Amino acid sequence: MKIFCGRANPTTGEMEWLEEDEDYDYHQEIARSRYADMLHDKDRNVKYYQGIRAAVSRVKERGEKAIVLDIGTGTGLLSMMAASAGADFCYAIEVFKPMAKAAVKIVEKNGFADKIKVISKHSTEVTVGPDGDMECRANILVTELFDTELIGEGALPTYEHAHKYLVQEGCEAVPHRATVYAQLVESKRMWSWNKLFPIHVEAEDGEKIIVPPSEMENCPGVPSVCDVQLNQMPSSDFTALSDVVTMFSVDFSKPVQSASTCYRVQLEPVQSGKAQIVLSWWDIDMDPSGMIKCSMAPHWVKPSAALQWRDHWMQCVYFLPNEEPVLQGEKVFLTACRDEYSVWYKLQKTSEEDNKADVGVESPVCRCHAHLLWNRPRFGELNDQNRTQQYIKALRKVVSTDTVCLCVSDGSLLPVLAHCLGAKQVQYFILVSDLCNLFKANHLEDKIKVIEARPELLKASHFKDEKVSVLMGEPFFSTSLLPWHNLYFWYARTAVTSHLSSNVTVLPQAASLHMMIVEFQDLWRIRSPCGICEGFDVQTMDDMIKDSLNFRESKEAEPHPLWEYPCKSLSDPLEVLTFDFRQTVPQHCLSTEGSVNLLRKGRSHGAVLWMEYHLDADVSISTGLMQISNEKGNCDWNPHCKQAVYFFSSVIESETLSDPGAVTYAINFDTKTGEIAMDFKL
DSSP: OEEEEEEEETTTTEEEEEEEETHHHHHHHHHTOSHHHHHTOHHHHHHHHHHHHHHHHHHHHTTOOOEEEEESOTTTHHHHHHHHTTOSEEEEEOOSHHHHHHHHHHHHHTTOTTTEEEEOSOGGGOOBSTTSSBSSOEEEEEEOOOOTTSSTTSHHHHHHHHHHHTEEEEEEEESOEEEEEEEEEEOHHHHTTTSOOOEEEEETTEEEEEOOOHHHHTOOOOOSOEEEOGGGSOGGGOEEOSOOEEEEEEETTSOOOOSOEEEEEEEOOSSOEEEEEEEEEEEEESSTTSOSEEEOOOTTTSTTSOOOOOSSSOEEEEEEEEEEEEOTTOOEEEEEEEOSSOEEEEEESSOOSOOOTTSOOOOOOOSSSHHHHSOHHHHHHHTOHHHHHHHHHHHHHHOOTTOEEEEESTTOSHHHHHHHTTOSEEEEEOSSOOOHHHHHHTTOTTTEEEEOSOGGGOOGGGGTTOOEEEEEOOOOOTTOOSGGGGGHHHHHHHHTGGGEEEEEEEESOEEEEEEEEEEESSGGGGGSOOOEETTEEOHHHHHHHHHHHTSSSSOOOEEEOGGGSOEEESSOOEEEEEEETTSOOOSSOEEEEEEEEOOSOSOOOEEEEEEEEESSSSOEEESSEEEEOSTTOBEEEOTTSOEEEEEOHHHHHTOOOOSOOEEEEEEEEETTTTEEEEEEEO
8 A cells, every 4th residue: 555645845845745655654653753762761761660659559558459551552661560560450552553563562572461451542442341442440540641741642631531431530640640830031032933023234225124014023923832952041041030830730640621721820020021931841740749750840940950851851932922021029920721732821910800710811823924934943043133144244245226136935034135235126936925914014015026936937027027137045945854955946046047147146156065973962862772671671662663764775864953952073064065056956966975084082873964055255154053162072053943963873773982983974965856865884
């Protein structure tokens, strides 16, 4: 059987549906899963084991048989913990069939086949009774259904159903409860991920200010959580306006309600400022007394506590609908609203007469379209004044009153910059929804012409029969996943060749692909085999991940925002391929091979790859490495872009290189597909 999979085509800038083997989706799911990360989460595993042992003991002390229901069993780890703790029987539910098959193998390999029944169904489809999936209701409910936001993977409706149909009244639950915490902060950096700031342009006829439209200013944005590794956010990038407060708790041992509701807390600001952001995280108590706790709190909450690195649970950044000034000591009310799957916040100066916790704010809906067009890193990128100034510097050299500009980029401000700098005509070719509101707010709707046509379909009439003298792009395209996918700009440039003047300026004039060998502080864990986890053999899972990573003949790089994942360079950065946008895309592939010397001792976890765009001979923009900040090789990365990470097989095979050596590489850019294949050997 064949299936269709969506994939971005870098040669067209569009999403396409490709026919793949039925195993493709499954292998992608396993290869890119966070199972390894969870199995490496020592704190999580130890606390679950302690909580399960305690729950089984409490049931046994009551003279009852311990019957466990484990929803979302994954590898079967928690069920095996329960069985080894003395549970009489465990029902392990896993809806993802390949994972359920692996769980059966792992359970058998560890000798628990007679104590654990793996059921490959959604928990809401599980039946109870003599002929059902479960003989009787369970009296211990064990789950790990949580994401960074706690409820985003459907934990609440799953618990609600389980209490109604699958577990006994008064059952034990591991975890027993979850508590969500919040802290009000001011942060220009994080606020820049949600709103467009005014842009100042110094032109020959004086300063011009590009202002965001009022619709964008007043838009509440989208309800989807922004999850980040808050421990990597420098303390200088935000100011705490309140202490940490408890927003709400959920007791999993009692019936759970998934219906939408609100929780209100009174706050007394500890500092005056602009309330913009709510930082949030949760902890789970594995036992009723709260003695066994697993916390997601960032480092400043418990400075003395040892931090467990994890990527499957991080911290949440929520954007208030509007910036609210608060005064130290002047009380305000913070409201957290939730539906079945998401949480959002609102700040009020008064308690708003209604005492009912369930009367509240509707889920935010983006009305300005910008939050649908730009993701959070893209907002940050457009608000990066240093980056904008680089484009202004390059454009100033080539734009004049007789310039005809064509911009090829998604949701780009370059057309506005070009107009401010005096361009005669600015055409804006778009693939996705445009910025008409922004143009209107700046009285540019008749100055910038938006062309809604594919580049190969452009006609001379689009340009009033004039030739384009400046072709510009950032380049940025919303369908791009990996750094080189923005090379679509080159393909679009090739398609519009007939409309370009003979002495056209292409900006950027070229791009280059760069590479560096690194050792990650923690990110390597997501690809590292676990072997034995809390005394249980989970090698079957390691083998599954390895098989899925090797499913394609050549392994693929994957995108990661490396500002969140510290690493040190083991080699110098190296330019490996160049792309000349002044020429059309060649028919032949672009290939390179060579070796890079390792300068520092360390574990070569992988190669990081990124693009640099050369706007002209003097001005370049990096989407990756900004600087190597010290002699140890610690790296600063562009915070607005994801870099490509190619994990070496040594991460999977746990090899360690003690002496610096060299890494050989072969990299091939296929001009027909726009994809880059690579291979590395230590």
